[in-house]
Amino acid sequence: xxxxxxxxxxxxxxxxxxxxxxxxxxxxxxxxxxxxxxxxxxxxxxxxxxxxxxxxxxxxxxxxxxxxxxxxxxxxxxxxxxxxxxxxxxxxxxxxxxxxxxxxxxxxxxxxxxxxxxxxxxxxxxxxxxxxxxxxxxxxxxxxxxxxxxxxxxxxxxxxxxxxxxxxxxxxxxxxxxxxxxxxxxxxxxxxxxxxxxxxxxxxxxxxxxxxxxxxxxxxxxxxxxxxxxxxxxxxxxxxxxxxxxxxxxxxxxxxxxxxxxxxxxxxxxxxxxxxxxxxxxxxxxxxxxxxxxxxxxxxxxxx
Numbered sequence: 265x266x267x268x269x270x271x272x273x274x275x276x277x278x279x280x281x282x283x284x285x286x287x288x289x290x291x292x293x294x295x296x297x298x299x300x301x302x303x304x305x306x307x308x309x310x311x312x313x314x315x316x317x318x319x320x321x322x323x324x325x326x327x328x329x330x331x332x333x334x335x336x337x338x339x340x341x342x343x344x345x346x347x348x349x350x351x352x353x354x355x356x357x358x359x360x361x362x363x364x365x366x367x368x369x370x371x372x373x374x375x376x377x378x379x380x381x382x383x384x385x386x387x388x389x390x391x392x393x394x395x396x397x398x399x400x401x402x403x404x405x406x407x408x409x410x411x412x413x414x415x416x417x418x419x420x421x422x423x424x425x426x427x428x429x430x431x432x433x434x435x436x437x438x439x440x441x442x443x444x445x446x447x448x449x450x451x452x453x454x455x456x457x458x459x460x461x462x463x464x465x466x467x468x469x470x471x472x473x474x475x476x477x478x479x480x481x482x483x484x485x486x487x488x489x490x491x492x493x494x495x496x497x498x499x500x501x502x503x504x505x506x507x508x509x510x511x512x513x514x515x516x517x518x519x520x521x522x523x524x525x526x527x528x529x530x531x532x533x534x535x536x537x538x539x540x541x542x543x544x545x546x547x548x549x550x551x552x553x554x555x556x557x558x559x560x561x562x563x564x565x566x567x568x
Contacts (some may be wrong), residue, residue: 267382276483290469309333311447329377335368485515
């Protein structure tokens, strides 16, 4: 299980423990391609806020992220040039680039800094990993475009439905020395889903069980929106000192039925588990307390 911090809650997601060696030993890996398809781009296009000097000085409250465009199936573009100086000036003064519009189809991208999972595991003393270590407590996992030729196809995918970027103009260092123009992150939304085709291949090879995702349901841990709450539940293991409250004492777990959610309009190849967006995540209709919570006496009225 992986813990994702989103908005005012924590999302507990099922993450299969797969390694490259498992793919190779069970012959689930795709054939290795020895020739690469030609790219429409020379180099790559990188947008983000991860310039270390600007990040520390101009927006230290943000976490670093970047989006790298490496290729696309089709690209069209328009470059607009305007004369330098007054409109009546001589053409010998030249032109300057004033605007570029690019439209791409089926882009191949790498997205860093938006998908963070906890690095620790739950302990007997606490149902949730300790995130007090805000430096090493979570780890960013890069997301890249899924391709049919991937050597190790992933059983879980992140469907990026929306990602909004805008231009961030920073104050210049001096009248003659402007700062670089960087990207600002706006609204974003993606879904955590299961690739049913890859899952079936892994199940047929005996790598995963058929109920891998149904027995480990996604949970959402949330605090009450306005009321303080402390669970009156017995501790499974003595704490030192005894009066110390577990960090998860004010959270209650919610779930959505016995299997992952399937959303309308979702490709039949994928089965969606939940939507994650900025600033608050979407989890699905009619959430209810998880079975362990109900068996311990928790009720939905105590949850937000």
